[in-house]
Amino acid sequence: MPRAGALAVTAVLGLLGVTLSAAPAAAASKKVVSITFDDGPSLYTPQVLKVLAQYGVHATFFEVGQNVAAHPSLTSLVYRRGNSVQNHSWSHPDLRHLSAAQFQYQVSATDRQIQAHTGHRPCCLRPPYGAVDATVRDRAAALGKKIALWTVDPRDWSRPGTAAIRDRVLGHVRPGSVVLLHDGGGDRSQTVAALGGILKALKARGYTFATWAR
Template structure:
């Protein structure tokens, strides 16, 4: 989410986009928005690696341009790196030329570090409608929202973030968290308990690719 504005409620949670490999009886998609952040993204990547978990990072283009080594690291660790626009505008309120520039500029930066063009687009604030979906499709993108919102952007406390995930998650859930856009130390602190508990419950973790 933006560092200057609270998120708008999404119009509707997109259906989980399960890759062919998602054949486990219970599975979940962990997603992180607004990075890469020099401290929090690095910490989250280290925790995910420790637990052998793959996730999806929806990155802001201007952040990835400043910290390409973190985009590269996420890719090297086997995570999916996807498009969250260049500077986090509300895509329902921009003209086509701005929409295209926001998405394609981010694609170019991410492609340089990962070798592939993102297929998923997460609209900032979850702000989407039929026009956003059509424009995304014209650029080869699939709008990708979430089904479990931790609200971690508001820093509600580590225990609250943990509880929201563990009480709301179901097989196929797409969980929204943040590694950027502000101080995400609470998210970092919550992540080990979330991973340990979901693993103990028999969940497998997959990344989103929208292919």
């Protein structure tokens, strides 16, 4: 359940692999958005993938290592469908409160699971709850990880209703936004139901979609 998170637009575009050949002000005008999903894989992941495929959109999935271990075929499916799979820790703790050894386990064990089922080692870490401090950043960097947060949080995990999720996303998206949604961690039927409307509206507004590097 997220607390907070924000990235400057130009930093977001850079993490997404969007080339910033213009000045920052111009880069901020690029109509690029990233759709991200946390806490999976779960039984809702195939439903999310179906909607993404319907609209020809790829997303970034920040997966929990123990869920990858429980549903390895879903992680493989996410990756085969052209999406990015990144690290969201092993068991979803607040990384600020861990020892160095515990931190390394949370990240490295998840890396191993994801790499085993995608052939790729994640380059990004999304700390659970968006809980970041200088120690988390330093430890992540030492493990070769970029911190990946978000800029738009509709709090879909609280199940506020399909319309609320859709309207909160569409009301706050700007060029360079990173949208936080969930495909795991509980009942995500409202998120699945809202996703098509979100993608349809963003496409109608002229947005394109980017993922973190695969």
